Amino acid sequence: MRSALPAFNEIWQRQFRSDCLSQSETFSEQASFLIGCSGGVDSMLLLRLMSLLYPQKIRAIYIDHQLQAPSADWGRFVAESCALLNVPCIVQKVAVAEGNLENQARSARYQAYQQHLSTHEILVLAHHQQDQAETLILRLLSGAGIHGLAAMRALDQRDEMTIWRPMLNLSREQICQWAAELNVQNIQDPSNFNIQYDRAWARAELWPMLQSRYPKMQLALSRSSALMQDAEDILADVLAQDMVSCGTSDRLQLEKLQALSLPRQRQLLSAWMKGQEQYRPSFDMVQRLMHEVIDSKMDSQAALHCNGFYYLRFSGGVFRISSAEYMLSKHEQFAMQTIQLHDNQLFKVLSGQFQIQYTETYGLSPTLLCQNLSLVQRQGGEKIHLHGRSGSWPLKKAIQQAQIFPWLRHRIQILSIDDVMLGVFTPKGFWLAESPYCVAAGWQPQLVSSDNRKTGF
Structure with a gap:
């Protein structure tokens, strides 16, 4: 019986290959690709597809978080799979700091990616449509705004790297079917089924319940993230104008800031406090800046500490200074x-x-x-x-x-x-x-x- 999903050869010629080439048109001619491979079915299929799309222009990297006993064996599996495709492979061990394990592992992983990325090299990751939907749900439950609900972009330009996710519109079912057709071997990480982790819990417990009620939920959530990305781009244009009008990365003029509507004030302060960090401060921290510092009496010398900086009000402005500079002034x-x-x-x-x-x-x-x-x-x-x-x-x-x-x-x-x-x-x-x-x-x-x-x- 013919599968309900399009076979690999059919959609490869009709859509996926052309979509990937279209997405990558913004890359320079010198661009090459570093593929993040965990050994799972998603990343191993990505490795195979990229070897077909860009032979001689790809490398792979496996990040060994050293959190599970077989992690070194998984690294050898990825390296051997790459060797069969004539793809150079890096196996990098990282130390995961204490704290939220998912967040700290992600941070260690991206630091390793950055360490190995060469000039003109694009980081390629295997996130797919269900990953996108899960990300949106988890961020919604954490109280995220537009930036969080925009979730992941197919092309993500960061200051330190460019990330490409060519499979973001593919369902997991489609990925598994293609992997079977192409005989793509992979490993299973048992932590993906450990529901003490938020994403594994959402996938095992929450997802089936919601999908039984809303069968097209995955596509709908993916569409919502796309709409949030449009809203994020519009907001970015407004923020850029407000930032030019109100100040610099170190100082905002209170008179001009307070002439904006309250929502625009909050958005500008949130983006300003974020600075070069990856994530924005919490809503509560932005509110504290407004109430404890901006609305404080002129002679109160109020100071708010957040993510390595102090925020102070002085003579018509609110200022952002490093913790080191502030502490020197005190001691x-x-x-x-x-x-x-x-x-x-x-x-x-x-x-x-x-x-x-x-x-x-x-x-x-x-x-x-x-x-x-x-x-x-x-x-x-x-x-x-x-x-x-x-x-x-x-x-x-x-x-x-x-x-x-x-x-x-x-x-x-x-x-x-x-x-x-x-x-x-x-x-x-x-x-x-x-x-x-x-x-x-x-x-x-x-x-x-x-x-x-x-x-x-």
Whole structure:
């Protein structure tokens, strides 16, 4: 009896081969392919199809997670299968970190892929239509939005790699039929049937129940993910416009942010907080940023920590700074230094890199060059008489007026000689102090580059 599903030779000539070639038209002529092979029926069929489509342009990689006793044997099986097809094969062992086993194994796997991908090489994975539907269901149950429900794309362009999933529109039934027709050998990973894992549970328990009620569920869910991908692309266009309007990767202007509707504010903050990470922060974390930081009182100094960054509000903006920079501002203390400066010298202090240059106006006396000068971190309570202004005033007030960010103020250092203040090094440059050493056409340290781009407004 003829199978209800199209035979391999029939659909290969009519559709699948042409679809794959069409999808890959965006790749450069130099493109080659690295195929992720687990040894299962899906990836082993993919290996066979790619060997027919792109002979001499493919390699395979098996990731040994070392979580099961026969994993090394599976690696040898994949390598031997590749040898029969004249396909080079990499077997890579990885260590899976503690935590959510599925997530950590996936992370280790993709790190290994990235390690072995060559220039112009595309990572090819064997995800199929049921994988797509399962992904959408699991993400829906976890409270995902458009980005999660868009699930997997046939062509997925990431900053570090390009992923191609040419079998994403094939059903598992079709894959199994083709594998049988082509006599594709494979192994069975028992973890795929262990329902303590979410995906295995969904496949064994949830899927049959839903499919008995909705026989065309798999196709419908796949179509839903395609619609979500369209919505995601539209949202990406809006986000790009809002990001240009509201700020940069380090800072958002609150006035422009709050002029947007609340949904657009949430979406922009979510994308902004994601930065270069793979996943967006939780909805609750975005809400905390809005309520605890953005809506906080101006003098509250509220700070929210999320994924290695601190988010702070300051003078009309909300800022994203690294945890390391933030913690330095809270705890780092530096001892007094003795330095000698020379004509045209390029030197570095906490605020950045400076160079000694002569000015046409006022500066420091040349007699100070090559002398021992003191450099000390501000402690608080100091006063400064800025050259060209009348009277002394608190250094703290000068810093506030210059709008130097609070998390950079630990970098401010005072230059002096014999307890006479000569000036102050700040992330915005050197401030010359009024002193007996001020002379016409003297020298001043000129800021060449700051240690931190976020120096102020």
